[in-house]
Amino acid sequence: MHEKPTHVVLAVVLQVRDGRLQVLLWQRAQAPFVGAFALPGGYLLSGETLEDSIRRHLAEKVDVCELSHLEQLVTTGDPVRHPSERQVATAYLGLVPSDLDPELPDDTDWHPIDELPETAFDHGAIILAGRERLRAKLSYANIGFALAPHSFSISQLRDLYAAALGHEVSATNLQRVLLRRELLKATGERRASGPSGGRPAALFRFRSRTLEITDQFAVLRPPS
Amino acid sequence: MHEKPTHVVLAVVLQVRDGRLQVLLWQRAQAPFVGAFALPGGYLLSGETLEDSIRRHLAEKVDVCELSHLEQLVTTGDPVRHPSERQVATAYLGLVPSDLDPELPDDTDWHPIDELPETAFDHGAIILAGRERLRAKLSYANIGFALAPHSFSISQLRDLYAAALGHEVSATNLQRVLLRRELLKATGERRASGPSGGRPAALFRFRSRTLEITDQFAVLRPPS
């Protein structure tokens, strides 16, 4: 006969802060994994869908309205992932625009994703899966909108991409390619120039702020 | 207090048969959904991972060695997806090369994905999600290897892509693009020409038969 595992939902919430990609973690105070850092989440309740559940749990940590994107990431059910009970976990990937600074509870904070502290359960692997998903989608979808403020200059956007991808990005090419693909739209406004001077940057926004696949293998497109 | 849902694993097994993309379904003989068609799968047992579990269940339907690819697709936990019990389901996407013809149990058979019979639970939506995942990955990954025989002619491959994508594909471009990306390799052999004559086709194979992301947004590649 089959067993009934407990089911938990988790979220890898990512934001570019201070020029680095960071993930939201809270520090455990109870066994197992006392002192280790864990992803926000919790038990699935009766009557709620998986997405409802992760939104409810996240609401205890951050304002859910600040999430610009939320998608299912991976489900892990390895019998040894939890030391005492059989547990299946469904992880989501959440993204927060870089201009927001949510209020956080005392036990919760942002951590640069390339300097993770000790993590609980299999959360370390889940975080890395989230980063890989984000990097891949930056390449073939318009998911940049979820990292960026509503309106931004090209160099701001270049810095966001560089932080998420982990390497330098050319602003010239980024602008040309995103404009040609019609993902970006000039707002007509200009940003006030910074303290160190320089030409004021034109401001852009993403034409759509919902996920769209943009980079399709031309050979495989339907004939026009 | 949280409940403990039962957990089932499912598989959307796809194959191009007779020039059409088809999915493996079995016909239910018991309530609920008597007579409706369902995805293969079953309960998660203690001590097994999700992937172990779906492989075990699939083994009752097809020879698991014939699966060229298996990846996690989606987890659904909508409280109304099952009429009597609270159930969370993790679906996998499995692919079978088009030259295999697995032995099937009596209640199990292939169904063209664009002429689905009445399906049980939320399996219809899961099947469509599987098709979308396949179509997307044909565009940015080398997943064609999982649909194709070990060795094949370009026009065979074109027909496979056309069936999976649902529209015509140019053989000339397909060959050039896949060769330039070094996904394909000529074997040097040639196929015997068919009954209606014609030039014998050169045979190719995929250089790698494990999943690789191939179509990366050039701006976002690490600088060389």
Place this chain on the structure above:
DNA sequence: CAGGTTTTCAACTAACAGGCGATAACTTAG
């Protein structure tokens, strides 16, 4: 061997990526 069928390739056009340098538009210091 003529005519039909299928595959393959060469050539051409158009679009795209990437790099570089010039110019524009602001700042602050003197």
Place this chain on the structure above:
DNA sequence: CTAAGTTATCGCCTGTTAGTTGAAAACCTG
């Protein structure tokens, strides 16, 4: 007010890639 510094933007050039077309190659059958 002007010069020097800073940042953003644009135009041009080069090499690469996608897509189309048409011709040639390599087989079959009658």
